[in-house]
Amino acid sequence: MIFLKNVSLQFDQKVILNNVDFKVNQGDRVAIIGESGCGKSTLLKLILGFLQPNNGDVLYNGVSISSMTTSELRSMRMKVGMLFQSAALFDSMTVGENVAFSWCENQGEDYDKVSDKVNEVLEMVDMAGYADDMPASLSGGQRKRIGLARTIAMSPDVILYDEPTTGLDPILSTSIENLIVKLSKEFGITTIMVSHQKSTILRTVDTIYMMNDANLIYAGTPLTIEKSDNELVRNFMSGGL
């Protein structure tokens, strides 16, 4: 489904990714972990086609993202949603308008006609009754849930999560983690997550990749990662890095 083939990327003289190679299949739940600035979020931007690799290729369903035309890229992005670290809600729109954005802008539907669908999606993320609120009045956790609702509304095949639980209290984190797992299990949505949160990673994914200094240094599962031979991986998981 998504295949990063020997991807390298550098800005000026700084190497961000060095020969990164990994594959994600339909329905997989994958986390990419690593220190801040090691290139994790850049990977997500490459998958969405926001950035182009200097070497290698990013393939979506076998098609190279760098060779896609603008309209092909836009069609691809309809199938690959993203939950941003800050939720990135449009602050000039209400919560409902944010959720309905894809229906209104991509499918040309009237907001009034999709309000029932908006409420359904809001219910799914436990935010029913917030459709008329403005994003500025929401807490961090609520914003993330609305961000997720906006992504779900696109009916994506893949959701990319950029630090979905960072900065949230344990209760909110758990509710977001449950949502991620629910979306994956009930709708078969592929999950690719970038996170620092050990608890989130262990609860939500099946495969973990670790990055260090622009390289992918580990691939394993939540069960094996803490027993890894690699000291960097063990230190990261025990919080000692």
Next chain:
Amino acid sequence: MSSKQLIRFFEGMGDFSLFFLRVVRGVFSLKFSWNRTLEQMVFMGLNSLSITIVTAAFVGMSFAFQVVKEFVRFGAAGLVGGILALAVWRELAPMMTGAVVAGRVGAAISAELGTMKVTEQVDALKSLSQDVILYLVCPRVVSLTIMMPLLICVADVIGYCFGFVIAYFFGSINPSLFLNSTQNLAGSLDILGGIFKGVFFGFFISIISSYQGLKTHSGAKGVGKSTRRAVVSSLIIVFILNYFLSMVIFS
């Protein structure tokens, strides 16, 4: 200027040229939202009306005050109306409106897009399958290109009328003499030429400010920096364009 700075300058120019071409293509594709364009026209045009009126009134009055004083001294009171009309319609109203809009609207465009950029809203738009140029930039460029000439029309009327008031009260210039002189010295080209400048001013102010906004990085400090750059670049381009357009239109 070091070679590194020179390379950066040309890289920046190349980047801006590509952005410019994408915007022009987007505008002519007519695929942008007219509802959002109308919203922007209200924001940019109607909301800039009061500041345009105040500026034009005082520019017209200041100019008239100086001209009346000197022309009456040299016995050329009969030329005041025409000179005021030529100055206001050809140069003062377009340039002052351009400067006011560059400050008010240019800063607003850059700050708004810059804030959207640093809060990842621009990336969110892209991830929701939107074309940022069509969604954010084209409506702003089209609306300011339309509204700027209209604002200059208002500035023309206000500047001329307030200049007339000063000429009448401070120079005791006969109204019919004032109007006759305007008719003799100024023509429709002077009015239309000045208004026509507005098309270019509006287009360049909006495109430069959008570009600076979308290039923002480094948080709140970055937003301040790009806003400052947008206003300064827009002001400079207004003055440069004004000179060359005057050369072409009124030569």
